[in-house]
Amino acid sequence: MTLDIQIASRAPELDERPIEKRVGLIILATDHTTELDFQRMVARERIGVYTMRIPYANPVTPENLRAMHPSLTSGAALILPDETLDVVMYSCTSASVVIGDATVQAAIQAAKPTATVVTPTTAAVAGLKALNAKRISVLTPYTVETSKPIADYFIGLGFEILSFTCLGMTDDREMARIPPAEIVSFAREAIAPDSDALFISCTALRAAEAAADVEAAIGKPVVTSNLATAWACLRLCGDVVERPELGMLMQQPMAHCN
Known part of the structure; x- marks a missing residue:
């Protein structure tokens, strides 16, 4: 018996996006914590969290932290390639300092030019x-x-x-x-x-x-x-819900993130 597989009579209607807001995370290859924190504090029905890991080698020294800079653009580009993100967060506090917030922002926006870039600092x-x-x-x-x-x-x-x-x-x-x-x-x-x-x-x-x-x-x-970056990403995605169980910061509006 030959099975007759038929094509549907029409193409499906599509939403503009599967989820309304997109938060991209660039995290260290060795990171155990950020993804879990963001799934707990940020991800929800209207906010999706999408992660890319980049190379990192211990020990934590200024030299090893600075060495991540060349991976930022390629890492950002691999988060939903050719699609826009609302926010991209680079999850390393000490590297954000030694590389520089503005340099991190430029490297990420080279791949995701319309995204708002958040660093822990x-x-x-x-x-x-x-x-x-x-x-x-x-x-x-x-x-x-x-x-x-x-x-x-x-x-x-x-x-x-x-x-x-x-x-x-x-x-x-x-x-x-x-x-x-x-x-x-x-x-x-x-x-x-x-x-x-x-x-x-x-x-x-x-x-x-x-x-x-x-x-x-x-x-x-x-x-x-991680509390600060989660808070910033939520506020930048228009989520202003107060969550006192997560601490005082999660009850505040955001006025500055640059």
């Missing part, structure tokens, strides 16, 4: 401003060498750093293994009494998961790298 600055935080404490998992450019970045933008604590780690895969409860414990030690907020740097850390617990422990707002 631009998002963190926008988040701290939204919280009216000018005097901050900083906690990083990095070495002193890698932490110093982070400090210079925020000081250069007019923030006063009252305390800066780093954990001296060099492997982002180990940073991802720090339990959220440990992050809360280190946050208690890192916060200066007169700080307006605590910034916890590094997209590898599971700090966004711990943000609400950190705020309960220190009595002040916290901005983490």
Whole structure:
């Protein structure tokens, strides 16, 4: 018996897009954390999250971070090739500093010219401003060498750093293994009494998961790298829903992200 396979009488009608808004993530090959955070905090019925991993080799040093720059354009181009994205987020805080926010933006927009580019540093600055935080404490998992450019970045933008604590780690895969409860414990030690907020740097850390617990422990707002980028991507996609269970930042509008 020969099966007669027939073509339908008409072509299907198509939506303009499968999902209304598109957020592209460029993350490190070694990243354990960002995708899970964005699926938990950003992805929803009207916002799709699409990921590309780019080469990265430990240890976390300024030289190895800077080496990712040539991969940014090709990485962005492979996220839904030949289609537009609303936002592209490069998920590395320390590399955004050593490469430079403007350089990261130019590299990504070479492939996705209409996308708004978010880095953890631009998002963190926008988040701290939204919280009216000018005097901050900083906690990083990095070495002193890698932490110093982070400090210079925020000081250069007019923030006063009252305390800066780093954990001296060099492997982002180990940073991802720090339990959220440990992050809360280190946050208690890192916060200066007169700080307006605590910034916890590094997209590898599971700090966004711990943000609400950190705020309960220190009595002040916290901005983490992934919490800030998730917040910025949501607001840039028109999502203004307040989510207090994720921390104080997720209750704020966004006025700055450049």
